[in-house]
Amino acid sequence: MRVDLASPAQASLPRSCHLCSSIPRLSSLSACVTQTKRTGIKKVPLRQIYEPSLHTHSIRKGAVHCSASPPPLQEPDRKPRLAIFVSGGGSNFRAIHAAIADGRICADVAVVVSDVPNCGGWKYAAEHGISVEAFPASAKTLVDGKCVALSTEQLITALKEKYDVDFVLLAGYLKLIPAELVRQYKRAMLNIHPALLPNFGGKGLYGGRVHSAVIGSGARFSGPTIHFVDEGYDTGPILAQAVVPVYPTDSPKQLAARVLTEEHRLYPEAVAALVDRRITWREDGIPVLWSAH
């Protein structure tokens, strides 16, 4: 059985337990080991090995007994469940859904959430038997004069209890995610932005406006950024980026198409790493994506 650990260069050697000075043995952490069905590689989440705080100690007859007590893992046969937020055509949602269908992403889409009922992403979800919810309330969520949108509290309850969602993915979603929802999915909510953050991001910069700003700046490179979501627009920790050339003769439409091609490659890769738990965190709060191969 191959156990795939982060390269020692990246991961500090196991710290011994500060109380009993033992180094946790792999067998004592067997509960941490998860089988990645698709690849047959045994993954051992680093955080559950290198955090002595996971140990419990009991004093028996004067001796300190140290045993790892990793947090409970999901039921082995339960795939991670995703909520995907869209506002428009949903091409990134479709790319993620296609990656699930062909086995690149080991997860299920539990629900699609949109501020624009019947947008392209909403229709695609409905056509594929995926539940849909409207959020937040606006003139666009009035159907026959009745508001069909959930409140923030109702949405959180639905995501946690009705849909049992583990991870939230923003995919062309154009509304600010409220702080209460961000807190519910700390280090479990991603967004894709069509430029190289921290440049060309923030309020007012979305869709074609981003590409116009890039071209107008004279920048020679652009590309998608995948980042964890915090309370501000596009200010969360960057997880992955890809680079495409910007030609001085580019129209915003031409640049958008070039960036979108890379979005549809990069986002599924990032989501696969997220659900496979191949992301660790540096002590300065920067996420590290570990390749599956």
Ligand SMILES: Nc1nc2c(c(=O)[nH]1)N[C@@H](CN(C=O)c1ccc(C(=O)N[C@@H](CCC(=O)O)C(=O)O)cc1)CN2
């Ligand atoms: N809490 C967060 N919410 C959202 C984030 C985020 O990083 N943190 N990312 C955005 C997606 N996004 C860029 O990637 C983005 C989307 C929309 C805007 C924006 O200025 N929106 C307009 C309204 C547009 C409309 O309703 O048509 C606005 O707020 O005035 C900026 C960045 C998703 N949510």
Ligand SMILES: NCC(=O)N[C@@H]1O[C@H](COP(=O)([O-])[O-])[C@@H](O)[C@H]1O
């Ligand atoms: N700041 C957010 C933003 O501009 N998102 C962008 O909206 C486009 C449409 O997404 P879609 O085709 O997946 O609906 C994509 O380029 C995405 O990066």
